[in-house]
Amino acid sequence: MDNQPLEEMSLEDIRKQINEQSFLGKFIIQDVEDIIPFVCIVYNNKYPGFYFESIYNHFIRYSNKARSSLWLSFNDQPIQWHIPFFVQIDRINEEVEMVVHFKKRPENVLPISENIQVDIKNRYFWNLKQACMIRYGHKWERQIFQTITIEQQYKMFQNYSDHNYRPQFYEFFDKIWDLTMLKKEQQLSIPIRIFIDGNMIQRSHVLKDAKETLQNVLQPIFEDSLNYNELNVNVLGLQVNLDFPVRLLVSTFINPDGFCYIIIK
Structure with missing residues (x-):
């Protein structure tokens, strides 16, 4: 992004440009047949955790796992639920496939409780x-x-x-x-x-x-x-x-x- 146009833009316009960055998130469970992916618009400046409740509610029909076992990955790398998406996924206006996991959370992923919100x-x-x-x-x-x-x-x-x-x-x-x-x-x-x-x-x-x-x-x-x-x-x-x-x-x-x-x- 060029600096000069940014300096000429109003505070409101810059904020709008930042806030509207998004991609189409496609959440899947690997190696399991006949499971419909969960698809939604993902805003880059939000924590992934904001989407956990909707993801869990979609996949609960296929799994009896607890909410606290949920974690995500992208390109085989864990996604931290408490760090904005733009830090972890450098995509805008694309479809991004993320994997939903309900077991074996990596040690470097911050745990989350049953009360996600x-x-x-x-x-x-x-x-x-x-x-x-x-x-x-x-x-x-x-x-x-x-x-x-x-x-x-x-x-x-x-x-x-x-x-x-x-x-x-x-x-x-x-x-x-x-x-x-x-x-x-x-x-x-x-x-x-x-x-x-x-x-x-x-x-x-x-x-x-x-x-x-x-x-x-x-x-x-x-x-x-x-x-x-x-x-x-x-x-x-x-x-x-x-x-x-x-x-x-x-x-x-x-x-x-x-x-x-x-x-x-």
């Missing part, structure tokens, strides 16, 4: 609180709990779950991140998660200069271990260049759980 909700708020701790330090609780009510927080989660990004969602979201403070603060901590070679690196990048680029984020972490001229980088599922302005990470490229996700391939 509660697990997802807890994970969402855990991520949001972590992101706020990075952004605001010891003031994070005040920023969340004195800015929007508990009821508004749950409405925000429900809108994310329903993929309903009406203005009210971002009204709550922007209150938490208080984008008006961007003009007041000389330095700003950005909650970042970098995924590379199957590993996650969680960092706070302190934005000191509005002219900083994505390379200013990556260079201190990886130094000379990467060939920066050959990197394939995307942010929240959108491909960007290394001269991508970091200030846009703050104002537009924050996932609903509060983190900026950078994927390096």
